[in-house]
Amino acid sequence: MDLKEIMARNLRRIRHDKKLTQEELADRAGLSMRYVGAIERADVSASVTVLGQIADALEIDPTELLKKTCKPA
Template identity: 70%
Template sequence: MDLNEVMARNLRRIRHGKKLTQEELAHLTGLSARHIGAIERAEMSATITVLGQISQALAVDPREFLTETNPG
């Protein structure tokens, strides 16, 4: 299990579920849209601090990003 891939899939799924663009999420977190995009493509690992910022902005428990879900 590659946690970067799991995080990327979950972040994308949760963000889409809340109908936010990468730019909107970037604004809510104080991160750049490029940074959000790189995490969603699993090109960059999110630090614990960044994970906290994203989970707070999306109002989800940080564990939801690291839990592997069935892609079906």
């Protein structure tokens, strides 16, 4: 599994844990809902800047999105 897929799974799991919709996360991160959805499906690779925006919006350390030990959503 590559980092794009790991990030997708972790993002989806963390977003669900925090009871946020894709729309709410996108709004908090200053991103489009379509882009957040594409990241969660591992259709696109997020830049380091976007990784930081998402982590800030989720109020987590960016490394949480890249941990390989997280369980799939």
